[in-house]
Amino acid sequence: MLPRIESIRKKRQAHAFRWVSALLGSLALSGASSAAPRAASPTLYRVINLGPGDTGIAINAKGQVAMTHADPWDPPTRAWFYDGVRLHEIPPLGDGFIRTTGVNDHGQVTGVSSSATGFTHSFVWSKQRGTVDIGTLPGYTVAWEPAINNRGEIAATADSGGNAPWPHAFHWSAQNGAEDLGLLVPGPDSSAYARAINDDGMIVGSAWAGGHSYQAYAWTRSGGMVNIDTINSRYSDPVAVGAKGQVAGKLLNDPNNYGNTFFWTAATGMRELGTGSGQGSGMFGMSSGGRIAGVVTYAGAFEKAMTWTPEQGMVELGTLGGHRSAAFAANNKGQVVGASVTPEDRYHAFLWSSAEGMTDLNQRLYRAPPGLELYSAGAISDDGSIAAASNAGLLLLKPVTGSGKGVGDGLVAGPITAPDSSAIGATLDASITFLADSHARNYTVTWSWGDGTRDRPIPVTINNGTGTATGRHIYSTADFLTISATIADAKGNTVTVTRFLYTYDPSCNFCISGTGSVMAPAQANPGWAGSGGIANFRFAAPSATSASVANARGGAGGRLYFSLGGRNFRSDDVRVQSTQGQAATLAGTGTIDGTSKYSFTLSAVAGGNGTAGSFGMKIWHIDPRTGAEVVDFDSQNANRRAGAELVAGRILIR
Numbered sequence: 001m002l003p004r005i006e007s008i009r010k011k012r013q014a015h016a017f018r019w020v021s022a023l024l025g026s027l028a029l030s031g032a033s034s035a036a037p038r039a040a041s042p043t044l045y046r047v048i049n050l051g052p053g054d055t056g057i058a059i060n061a062k063g064q065v066a067m068t069h070a071d072p073w074d075p076p077t078r079a080w081f082y083d084g085v086r087l088h089e090i091p092p093l094g095d096g097f098i099r100t101t102g103v104n105d106h107g108q109v110t111g112v113s114s115s116a117t118g119f120t121h122s123f124v125w126s127k128q129r130g131t132v133d134i135g136t137l138p139g140y141t142v143a144w145e146p147a148i149n150n151r152g153e154i155a156a157t158a159d160s161g162g163n164a165p166w167p168h169a170f171h172w173s174a175q176n177g178a179e180d181l182g183l184l185v186p187g188p189d190s191s192a193y194a195r196a197i198n199d200d201g202m203i204v205g206s207a208w209a210g211g212h213s214y215q216a217y218a219w220t221r222s223g224g225m226v227n228i229d230t231i232n233s234r235y236s237d238p239v240a241v242g243a244k245g246q247v248a249g250k251l252l253n254d255p256n257n258y259g260n261t262f263f264w265t266a267a268t269g270m271r272e273l274g275t276g277s278g279q280g281s282g283m284f285g286m287s288s289g290g291r292i293a294g295v296v297t298y299a300g301a302f303e304k305a306m307t308w309t310p311e312q313g314m315v316e317l318g319t320l321g322g323h324r325s326a327a328f329a330a331n332n333k334g335q336v337v338g339a340s341v342t343p344e345d346r347y348h349a350f351l352w353s354s355a356e357g358m359t360d361l362n363q364r365l366y367r368a369p370p371g372l373e374l375y376s377a378g379a380i381s382d383d384g385s386i387a388a389a390s391n392a393g394l395l396l397l398k399p400v401t402g403s404g405k406g407v408g409d410g411l412v413a414g415p416i417t418a419p420d421s422s423a424i425g426a427t428l429d430a431s432i433t434f435l436a437d438s439h440a441r442n443y444t445v446t447w448s449w450g451d452g453t454r455d456r457p458i459p460v461t462i463n464n465g466t467g468t469a470t471g472r473h474i475y476s477t478a479d480f481l482t483i484s485a486t487i488a489d490a491k492g493n494t495v496t497v498t499r500f501l502y503t504y505d506p507s508c509n510f511c512i513s514g515t516g517s518v519m520a521p522a523q524a525n526p527g528w529a530g531s532g533g534i535a536n537f538r539f540a541a542p543s544a545t546s547a548s549v550a551n552a553r554g555g556a557g558g559r560l561y562f563s564l565g566g567r568n569f570r571s572d573d574v575r576v577q578s579t580q581g582q583a584a585t586l587a588g589t590g591t592i593d594g595t596s597k598y599s600f601t602l603s604a605v606a607g608g609n610g611t612a613g614s615f616g617m618k619i620w621h622i623d624p625r626t627g628a629e630v631v632d633f634d635s636q637n638a639n640r641r642a643g644a645e646l647v648a649g650r651i652l653i654r
Helices: 002-023
Strands: 044-051 055-059 065-069 078-082 087-090 098-103 109-114 120-126 130-133 142-148 154-159 168-173 177-180 192-197 203-208 214-220 224-227 235-241 247-252 260-265 269-272 280-286 292-298 302-309 313-318 325-330 336-341 347-353 357-360 374-380 386-390 393-400 412-417 421-423 427-435 443-448 458-460 466-474 479-488 494-504 512-520 533-541 559-564 567-580 583-592 595-606 613-622 629-634 644-653
Touching: 044 065, 044 078, 044 412, 044 494, 055 374, 065 098, 065 109, 065 393, 078 098, 078 109, 098 142, 109 142, 120 154, 142 192, 154 177, 154 203, 168 203, 192 235, 214 247, 214 260, 235 280, 247 280, 260 292, 292 336, 302 336, 302 347, 313 325, 313 357, 347 386, 374 533, 374 644, 393 494, 412 479, 412 494, 427 443, 427 479, 427 494, 443 466, 458 466, 466 479, 494 512, 494 533, 512 613, 533 567, 533 583, 559 583, 559 595, 567 595, 595 644
Parallel strands: 055 098, 120 142, 168 192, 214 235, 260 280, 280 325, 302 325, 325 374, 347 374, 421 494
Antiparallel strands: 044 393, 055 065, 065 078, 078 087, 098 109, 109 120, 120 130, 142 154, 154 168, 154 192, 168 177, 192 203, 203 214, 203 235, 214 224, 235 247, 247 260, 260 269, 280 292, 292 302, 292 325, 302 313, 325 336, 336 347, 336 374, 347 357, 374 386, 386 393, 412 427, 427 466, 443 458, 443 479, 479 494, 512 533, 512 644, 533 559, 559 567, 567 583, 583 595, 595 613, 613 629, 613 644
């Protein structure tokens, strides 16, 4: 392990030396742009506010973005497409839930939404045709997790909401509609799931292979569904399929639970990629050319970023100085993005390349407003555009050559500065700072406090290109709320920034609450496709004798919201199982994307001494066919303590 890490460190030192030499005119950084008076400089990124997108984030080769914002306590969810110039809202099929799952290079967006019949269906959206329901297979009521290629073909999964008939994967096109892909093992109790599709129409996914095994398959129109798990693992599940038919995904084999990553081609069959210096590996994405972004996993449920290519094998990327990192996406230019802990125990978004090593994207921003902090980078396109999560919402980072001269100086908003929580009856002060567009005039800021009240637009004076607005509010009920500040100019351009807030009863003798984000471990698990990455959560569990946040909206015993990989868990009930000092365990039941019969336990440790706290969660259900417990998600440690420190937010125990 140590020689490998030392090797990477020496390589980075060598890269740093070559960069210094470039200033003397002897070398130039690979891929860096020229800028006078220096011989070379790193790429900077212009910041574009995309709003409060937090799930279903996808980017295409042109740097266009599809995204969803799910406010857990103020439904319905909303979805948008950014076309490179402006945002377009994507209407749902019915009146409620919507979530994006992908976007192709022509600006066609896929997703899932509550249909007019009340069942969740898959859709495809474009600016020209709007939202189109692609339906589902005959005999089924649900269609979910669609993926789209550049020909407009879609791979999705038909379901019946946890009842027979069991899930079947299907192919959809505008010409032929939905076509069943078949099964690996025929029979009424068999099932198959679709995960990805390439431009040749090759679909990959996992299907029941007999016994307790789910194994990877590849489907083509000429060859049908073929089992590609040539190593006969217990569980293999594709995550991505490349332009040349390369398939990569997750493996799980007894007796350990660390899992591994596989890579398959028709010529080589399936092979495990190894574990690097750790005990396992996992992946989150792959470029169309075959570069994998993922993690090496270690004992203690922590991970470090890695990338893999057929030519170079596995390269461990290290961290930004902390103990944990994860790579979420890669492009065909050799760039990888993700998140890493810093020496200050903060999660920061990173960009990696073989030429420059791992770089904190917070240090590469052109015209960053005060207080802006990028937590994680989740997607990168072949033109270098990056989608990143921040304390000001979802951002699009566009590459800028040289010093940024001639790029323009559009409106860029920073975060809302406010406490994480506020007592009923207390005065809450909030503020926001933004960088103004030099071509715009007459800025206003409108505050919305999340409890049904909204201030009038406040004129803002611009000083040296910067504007600041403040707001003040007093809450009368305990609840989870979303504060928003909308900045507008006289030309009609707007940017909205949000912040979650928990208001509580100060007489509460024991209240547990939390809001924020956490790094979930990479997992091979059919119950939560695409698990791992940045998860968002909100929860509160007041004591039985206190004024309950649940009573504010008719709940019972508390509330919980958890979102990961575009899927959403909402509690039906929450109860306190145990407490010990600043640690607590909660339990209850709830739904995933509206489907019921799920149970959960939640472990939380309150923040202190400059830390925000930690969080772990397990979700499971009972298989109606076998009566066995099926784990859908698990980020708790073996002793049921919280699994990971927070990326953002805070946990409080009063």
